[in-house]
Amino acid sequence: MSRLTGQSLVHGYGDQLVVHGVDIDIRQGEWVGIIGPNGSGKSTVLRMLARLLKPRGGAAMLDGEDLAALPPKSAARRIAMLAQAQEAGLELTVRELVRKGRHPHLKWYQDGSAEEHESIVDWAIAAASLQELQHRPLPALSGGERQRAWLAMAIAQTPSVLLLDEPATYLDIAHQLELMELVQQLNREQGLTVVTVLHxxxxxxxxxxxxVAVKDGRVAAQGxxxxxxxxxxxxxxxxxxxSIRSEEGVPSFQARRATPRRLAATAGAARAASAESGFQPNEPKTGEMTNV
Known part of the structure; x- marks a missing residue:
């Protein structure tokens, strides 16, 4: 069953399109990574799936419902987004920020201090390893600590879909591993559907x-x-x-930049060698705008 889909998504800024009819389908409990070169439209696609940008064409659907037609609170109870950059200068403690994740679940007369909500706040803070920092103001935190605090707020929403835009940007290696393994645990053990833009x-x-690889605002390949x-x-x-290597079934790539002449020759040889693998990059249609 598809949990989140983008149907022929189109978006642009001014008269320049940056996303050209992208189709993307995320199944229940799946973790999908959106990858691609800088400026390819990855984050724009994610923001349309998060209901933060209204598509110029097409639609983002959650469980078969048009996200644009859902009331904001209803959407926020089901889908959470952690952006790459967060609002700066908020005079809140970590705990106060994480508690805001419960707002979509509150009635108009509730303030989020009820025991059931506080227990979820406690869980989110512990999951992000922020117990010792929970009463510290956000401006006093490092960039990595702040990112973990915002992630804790997102998971305190208890969403069924979590969208992440470069979540490990400000984290050192140890905290990158900690954050990604936390998301993996939520995905594997609780069936959380995850979509992540990653470089x-x-x-x-x-x-x-x-x-899902995006290039020039189009899906170039997926698998x-x-x-x-x-x-x-x-x-x-x-x-x-x-060079491409594989360890325990997980591939890795070590890149080196080629000269244009060598790259053209290598690309032709690689396409021929990969024909049997079934990889076929999507070609732009004649006459369509391709610049980002």
């Missing part, structure tokens, strides 16, 4: 069930990490060549 391709391969990690894929989508 780290090896991290995407390690954690995601399926990858499991093992299906996508081919030389043809990296040369066509990212313009790089390198």
């Amino acid at each position: 780290d391709l090896n991290q995407a391969a390690r954690y995601c069930d399926r990858l 499991s990490p093992s299906e996508l990690f081919t030389h043809a894929f990296f040369s066509d989508v990212f313009g790089v060549e390198g």
Whole structure:
């Protein structure tokens, strides 16, 4: 069953389109990574799926319902979004911020202090390893600590779908691992559906069930990490060549930039070698706008 879908999504800024009819389908309990070059439209697609941007064309659907038609509180009870950059200067403690995650579940006369809500706040704070920081004001935290606090607020919403835009941007290696494994635990043990925009391709391969590659505002390829990690894929989508390895069934890629002449030759050879794997990049239709 599809949990979240984007149907022919189109968006742009001014007269320039940046997303051109993207179709994306996320199944219940799946973790999907959206990857692609800078400026390819990844975050714009995610923001349309999060109901933060209204599509110029097409629709984002949650459990068969048009997200744009859902009341804000109803949508917030089912879907949560953690953006790459958060609002700065909020004079709240960590606990006060996390408690805001309960607002979609409150009646107009409730303030979120009821025992059932406080127990969920406690769980979210513990899950993000913030117990010792819960009474500290947000401006006193490091960038990584703040990101964990915002993630705790998102999971305190107890959503069925969690959308993450580069969630590990401000985190050191240890906290990146901690955050991604927390999301993995929620995905595996509680069936949380997760969609994540990621620049780290090896991290995407390690954690995601399926990858959707976006280039020039279109879906260029999609499949499991093992299906996508081919030389043809990296040369066509990212313009790089390198070495591909696999450990315990998880592929990884070490890139090196090629000269244009060598890249053209490598891309042709890689496409021929990958024909049997079934990888076929989507080609833009004649006459369609392709610049981002």
